[in-house]
Amino acid sequence: MRTGIYPGSFDPVTMGHWDVILRAEKLVDRLIVAVLHNPAKQGAFSVEERVGFLRELVAPLPNIEVTSFHGLLVDYAKQMEASFIVRGVRAFSDFEYEFQMALMNRKLAPDLETVFLMPKEKYSAVSSRLVREIGGMGGNLSDLVPESLRERIAAKLLQG
């Protein structure tokens, strides 16, 4: 059984994340989408909300689980018996951070492989940070976040 883990903040999930989830799901028997629980960083959405949004999206896909985790990703991946980490790379600008993280995770857990997937080009500029900024100012979130979640994400961001 091949298990992959796709970790992130998902604050909130974007179309870019969703695109990566759909690509990763085809490569594994079991995909764990893992939301980082970072007590030091208050998000726009609670971890429960982020997990809830992701669970709604993946409901039709039985090989995907959505969870949250604390602490080191490599420890959680081991606990979940994942053999590789999935990360999305949108543009060259993502590369340095991703490269550093992948090499550090490899140092900590040499058997855990990091796999990079590229979302569709039309999502290259989509990030949770920009979604939060645009949504906070009442901008249109169409094609930035999954349509079924758009109104709820927009309403929460507008509340501030």
Ligand code: PNS
């Ligand atoms: O969506 P993000 O914020 O880019 O995801 C970053 C994430 C959650 C993958 C990264 O911060 C992480 O793995 N954090 C867990 C703590 C950890 O393992 N740190 C060492 C990374 S080398």
